[in-house]
Amino acid sequence: MSASRKLLVHDGHVADADGTRRADVGVRGGEIVKVGRGAEVEDADEDEVARVDAGGAYVAPGLIDCHVHLVSDGRPDPKGDHRETDATLSYRAARAMKDDLRAGVTTVRDLNAPNSVAVDAGRAVEKGVVQGPRVRACGEAITATGGHFYQMAREADGVDDCRKAAREQLKRGASVVKVMACGSTIWDDVQAAPELTYEEIRAVVEVAHAKNVPVAAHAPGTEAIKNAVRAGVDSVEHADFMDEEAARMMADEGVYWVPTAKALREFVERGPSNGFDEMYVERARRTKEEAKQSFELALEHGVEIAMGTDAGTAFNYHGENADELSLMVDRGLSPAEALEAATVNAAELVGVNAGKVEEGRYADLVVLPRDPNKDVSAWKEPLAVVKGGEVINDNT
Numbered sequence: 454m455s456a457s458r459k460l461l462v463h464d465g466h467v468a469d470a471d472g473t474r475r476a477d478v479g480v481r482g483g484e485i486v487k488v489g490r491g492a493e494v495e496d497a498d499e500d501e502v503a504r505v506d507a508g509g510a511y512v513a514p515g516l517i518d519c520h521v522h523l524v525s526d527g528r529p530d531p532k533g534d535h536r537e538t539d540a541t542l543s544y545r546a547a548r549a550m551k552d553d554l555r556a557g558v559t560t561v562r563d564l565n566a567p568n569s570v571a572v573d574a575g576r577a578v579e580k581g582v583v584q585g586p587r588v589r590a591c592g593e594a595i596t597a598t599g600g601h602f603y604q605m606a607r608e609a610d611g612v613d614d615c616r617k618a619a620r621e622q623l624k625r626g627a628s629v630v631k632v633m634a635c636g637s638t639i640w641d642d643v644q645a646a647p648e649l650t651y652e653e654i655r656a657v658v659e660v661a662h663a664k665n666v667p668v669a670a671h672a673p674g675t676e677a678i679k680n681a682v683r684a685g686v687d688s689v690e691h692a693d694f695m696d697e698e699a700a701r702m703m704a705d706e707g708v709y710w711v712p713t714a715k716a717l718r719e720f721v722e723r724g725p726s727n728g729f730d731e732m733y734v735e736r737a738r739r740t741k742e743e744a745k746q747s748f749e750l751a752l753e754h755g756v757e758i759a760m761g762t763d764a765g766t767a768f769n770y771h772g773e774n775a776d777e778l779s780l781m782v783d784r785g786l787s788p789a790e791a792l793e794a795a796t797v798n799a800a801e802l803v804g805v806n807a808g809k810v811e812e813g814r815y816a817d818l819v820v821l822p823r824d825p826n827k828d829v830s831a832w833k834e835p836l837a838v839v840k841g842g843e844v845i846n847d848n849t
């Protein structure tokens with residue numbers, strides 16, 4: 454990326470967690486340098502300045518999806534029983550990144566890929582080899598032997614082995630570490646039993662936090678959520694069976710909840726006609742109902758929510774990420790709260806200097822036809838996408 458690249462997004466409204474107001478946005482060297490009426494890019498030679506004419510539309514921060522699987526493309530083989538080669542998975546990751554970025558997702562957090570495939574995808578984007586969102590990746594998730602997604606994760610047992618497994622991910626460049634705190638609510642049992650123990654998760658957290666790297670826990674089940682929170686994780690993924698105590702614990706500890714409502718919705722709606730055993734669909738249906746109550750508890754107790762789709766799981770396609778915001782609104786969030794979950798909250802969780810249209814942050818922007826602080830469906834129709842000051846597409 455050219456350090457001198459200049460961009461002016463003019464004649465629009467800015468819509469972020471600070472509200473919606475009329476403003477132009479000046480960009481230089483990939484960062485936002487000015488927000489306000491008549492913002493100009495300093496020392497700009499007219500010819501060198503790229504322009505996006507927002508024409509009264511709404512300039513929002515790019516979406517940050519805290520839970521994706523770049524190597525998975527939504528085909529109904531979600532357990533990865535038939536593992537593909539890393540080369541095949543890398544091509545899929547390239548396609549997934551393209552689809553996510555064009556949908557206005559400018560940062561993704563990948564939570565499990567074999568070896569260094571997802572970490573390398575992020576490096577390839579940074580070096581300009583392929584176009585894609587910023588990628589935060591966990592490398593391989595850490596799971597108990599035979600535990601959740603063992604087919605594609607790093608199996609580890611006992612405190613020492615879990616420590617080693619965490620260090621392996623840091624060594625390959627992980628910017629988050631993921632633990633599987635229990636099984637799947639679809640494939641294993643409705644109330645997924647704990648797998649990695651409190652002590653094992655704690656060991657991973659100690660290793661990761663010593664390097665200032667956050668830990669994400671796959672934890673749909675009640676006991677798994679509590680184990681993970683007690684062990685000090687930074688986000689709980691899914692948490693479908695959150696009870697009142699779990700909600701209180703998460704709120705008290707400031708642990709983010711990444712609900713991934715879209716994953717269950719797609720499975721319940723499209724599973725039956727695609728040959729999935731009724732037992733699995735029924736489990737997913739019941740889990741989906743439980744997860745609605747998790748939203749009530751989370752909102753009641755003030756649990757912080759960060760947006761994540763689980764994109765790549767069965768029928769949960771990359772590029773449809775904005776559906777998750779609509780689902781969050783269906784479950785009780787206001788459009789402005791959904792925006793916060795997918796921008797400022799997500800930025801804080803994944804540790805990226807984005808999430809707001811503000812001077813000094815990355816110029817990761819999406820131009821929307823309506824005000825996303827009022828109308829959540831606006832996210833599904835991006836008119837233009839800008840990442841790091843680069844115009845990815847512009848249909849304004």
Ligand SMILES: [Zn+2]
Pocket residue numbers: 520521522564763
């Ligand atoms: Zn996932």
